[in-house]
Amino acid sequence: EQLMVRLVLVSLIVALLLACSETGLEPKEGFIEVEGGKVWYQIVGSGNATPLLLLHGGPGATSHYLKPLEKVAVDRPVIFYDQLGAGRSPAPADSSLWTVERFVKELAQVRAALRLKEVHIHGHSWGSMLAMDYMLTEPEGVKSLIFASPALNISRWTADARELLKALPEETQAVIEHHEREGTTDTPEYQEAVMDYYGLYLSRSDPWSPHLLAAFEGFNTELYGYMWGPSEFTATGTLQEYNREPDLPNLDLPVLFTAGRYDEATPETVRHFQSLVPNAEIRIFENSAHVPMLDEPDAYAGAIRSFLNNAERSR
Secondary structure: OHHHHHHHHHHHHHHHHHHHOOOOOOOEEEEEEEOOEEEEEEEEOOOOOOOEEEEOOOOOOOHHHHHHHHHHHHOOOEEEEOOOOOOOOOOOOOHHHOOHHHHHHHHHHHHHHOOOOOEEEEEEOHHHHHHHHHHOOOOOOEEEEEEEOOOOEHHHHHHHHHHHHHHOOHHHHHHHHHHHHHOOOOOHHHHHHHHHHHHHHOOOOOOOOHHHHHHHHOOOHHHHHHHOOOEOOEOOOOOOOOEOHHHHHHOOOOEEEEEEOOOOOOHHHHHHHHHHOOOOEEEEEOOOOOOHHHHOHHHHHHHHHHHHHHHHHOO
């Protein structure tokens, strides 16, 4: 009987050791060669659950502002990376590389380099577009998707933004209209008006988180302007016709939508997207704008952990 107990204990220990090394991922950082250059990445945590891969916003922002999602690493590895030309990933000289298709390939190359056979994907803002177009390539092993403050239909995004602008003082609206009409959006006056908008709809924290400030410091404004435009509320770049609403009903995996109550990705629009995805969930953060991971870090990380754990239990 004692021998049987020992054998059971040994088998349990072996199972635990195997589980702990199942993902093969350990905390580290470095660079991955991708088409057009190299991208910086960091792995946080080393649990045995399926890793979470984070896609930051922009285009041209950095993953700095996603740092509170390190709290999710108590369960699983969490992988941050700066997309090519953003933050710690050097910018290529060739702007023809700024395409959704190349960023989708980059995501696949990051996943292959880190041997992420199974993965959860969290795409925030522009990252939701990248996640959606990656799913259109029918990749294997994606266990769930989180569309965080998504931008999945740009005509709808800009229509919402025009309504949100009405909350700004009339003189501020006039400044925005003038500089956009004259093509002088690089002036300090326009940039100040943009910051007024961001104070309402980007982050409700006062002062802003150091992580958000770090993301702005590493921001590639040339990339942002080329693909998006001069500001969050004006899309003039290559993404202005983007719309993946028709593809949402084809998603066949656990999906969570998140947004802040004061988000530029408005709760109404995000609920509309949710309604198009079979069995999708939604979580609205009542004291947040576009970055609930910074405005309500504990609540946000808790919601992500809960969703991922439930998605794995339901498999």
